Amino acid sequence: MNATLTLTKLDVLRVRRNTRYLILAIAMPAVLYIAVGNSTKQTSGVEFKAYYMLAMATYGAFAGALMNNAARISTERKTGWTRQLQLTPLPGGGYVFSKIVASLVTTIPSVVVVFVLGGTVFHVHMDAWKWVVIALVLWLTSMVFVSLAVAIGYRFDPDATQPAVMLVFFPMAILGGLWFPLEGTLEKIGKWFPTYQAHKLGTDIISTGRISMESVGIIAGWAVVFAALAVVSYRSAQEQ
Amino acid sequence: MSPDTRTPNGAVVEFENVSKTFASPKGPVHAVNGLSMSMQAGQTIAFLGPNGAGKSTSLNMLLGLSRPDSGRVALFGGSASDAIKRGMVGAMLQSGGLMSEVTVREQVQLWAKLHPRPIPVAEALKRANIADLADRRVDKLSGGQQQRVQFAMAIIGDSPLIVLDEPTTGMDVENRQAFWATMRERALEGKTVLFATHYLDEADQFAERVIVINKGRLLADGTAAQIKASAGAKRLSFRLPGVADADLYRLPNLVHVERQADVVRLQTSDSDATLYALLDAGYRPADIEIQALGLEQAFLAITAEDNNHGAGAGAGTGIGNLEAAR
Structure with missing residues (x-):
């Protein structure tokens, strides 16, 4: 366990040193929020500035969890780093464990930065417990995308990983209403995606203080599917 | 070395009629074909063979990275993964990668934490002649410098078996000499050192025993002098x-x-x-x-x-x- 934690700490440090990650998962959502969020409209039962705050926090957390981990796992398999680790007393699942925990740690600033902007620059108001619960929900839901990252990273070469991630994540982000609010048919399709439902958990908590079981169910369904894909990819990679 | 680290006959590495076949577009390739060999504790062994002789495949099986189709491979009388879990093996692979975004010291420190009985990090850096590179980023180093980082990682666990695959490729003459001087010290401490190399003068000077394989089979096994004589x-x-x-x-x-x-x-x-x-x-x-x-x-x-x-x-x-x- 000690060995695994040491690897995890170093993995966190590496992500923090990675400029691409800081831009993609923290700076970009924050800048977009400042650029787009200034509006007095109402959307999905909440103020637009709150809607977009949740959208950008969700986007940053999920993009960070998925893109960063998929690229790293794929590259580290290619360069032989994972083989190198296999020649140490590190327990078998230690590598993936460290990626998951490191991802949970590095996702926090994506949510916090956008929330702080919302609270200070845009004066989004809600009860203190709602801030905390929404942040926790988004944070934990990002795990779903870590599983997907493991599934992709263990399946594809580094060259193919980037397109694979884009192909999966951008439709999910758009149909999840993370870039702009959805209406009509798009929303009917979008509501089946975990991005949409994670964001909706947030707007529901702000407007009603409740969590919808439908949202939780749909996210859990995706979590199971991605985790199963992750296990399949991981196993087939180990057998090579 | 504690007594439980050896099998009764002292064999550190044992291959018993080991075979491994790969599929290829031209049909099956018998990379390793009924290979038997055994290495005793404290020996320094050069593992030689032309390209495609099955060296890398053998080393991979030795380290538990791939499984033989038939036959038995044992490290310290048990499985490779068991020996590795107990910190008995320090390895330097050609195909082994390094971390990105970390310094040399952080990289080597991680290895020290992963092994149960590490030597001090400063000592490993010194032995690998990279003390002056300690604060440089690993991914910004030259190939030869990265090779020395790998070397520090191979010795930091103070493991009784050290496996080196083409360890001096990309090193300049000075570093090659420093490398072998350090390896000689490890051998004097009683460690088993197994290395594959293309520089045959290294094998000639440094190995007490030379194993030559060709086409996946054992071709010669003896001291360098014996092999020269038999050839x-x-x-x-x-x-x-x-x-x-x-x-x-x-x-x-x-x-x-x-x-x-x-x-x-x-x-x-x-x-x-x-x-x-x-x-x-x-x-x-x-x-x-x-x-x-x-x-x-x-x-x-x-x-x-x-x-x-x-x-x-x-x-x-x-x-x-x-x-x-x-």
Whole structure:
């Protein structure tokens, strides 16, 4: 366990040193929020500035969890780093464990930065417990995308990983209403995606203080599917 | 080393009739084909073979990175993963990568934390001659420098078995010497050092034992001197204007013939017999020189001979393979 934690700490440090990650998962959502969020409209039962705050926090957390981990796992398999680790007393699942925990740690600033902007620059108001619960929900839901990252990273070469991630994540982000609010048919399709439902958990908590079981169910369904894909990819990679 | 780290007969590495076959577009490739060998604690062993001889495949099976199709591989009497879990193995692989976005010290420190009985990080950095690089980013180093980082990682666990795959590739002369000096110290501490290399002079100087494999099988096993002797590695050269090629090829015990105008160079397994036959044929060569050959020529001789005898192997000559590897 000690060995695994040491690897995890170093993995966190590496992500923090990675400029691409800081831009993609923290700076970009924050800048977009400042650029787009200034509006007095109402959307999905909440103020637009709150809607977009949740959208950008969700986007940053999920993009960070998925893109960063998929690229790293794929590259580290290619360069032989994972083989190198296999020649140490590190327990078998230690590598993936460290990626998951490191991802949970590095996702926090994506949510916090956008929330702080919302609270200070845009004066989004809600009860203190709602801030905390929404942040926790988004944070934990990002795990779903870590599983997907493991599934992709263990399946594809580094060259193919980037397109694979884009192909999966951008439709999910758009149909999840993370870039702009959805209406009509798009929303009917979008509501089946975990991005949409994670964001909706947030707007529901702000407007009603409740969590919808439908949202939780749909996210859990995706979590199971991605985790199963992750296990399949991981196993087939180990057998090579 | 504690007594439980050895099997009763002291074998650190055991291969028992090990085979491994890969599928390829041209049909199955028998990378390792009934290989048996055993290595004792405290030995320093060079593991040689032309490209495609099955060295990497064997090392991968030895380290538990791949499984043999048949036969048995044991490390310290048990499975490779077991030995590795107990910190018994320090390895440096050609295919092994390093972390990105970390410094040399952080990288080596991680390895120290992963192993149960590490030597101090500063000591490992010093032995690998990278103390001055400690705060540099690993991904910004040159190939030779990264190789030395890998070397520090291989020794930091103070493991009783050290496995090195082409350890000095990309190192300059100074670092190669420092590397072997450090390895010699590890050997004196009683560690088993197994290394694969393309630099045969390293094997000649450093290994107490040389194992040569070819086409996935054991070809020779002994001291460098024994292998040189068994290869009949003597070079007989002389000047002889007007000698017919046919007469040269008829000489006994030839391994290799080379001719440049009047100068003839023969590699022979029995230089006396070859020379006497030449004289008996009525020739009187000038400037006769008989020279003992190095391990490299011995290696080339025995692999070439093996390839010529092997029916339908079609893998080219050992010479060609070795040259291609450079």
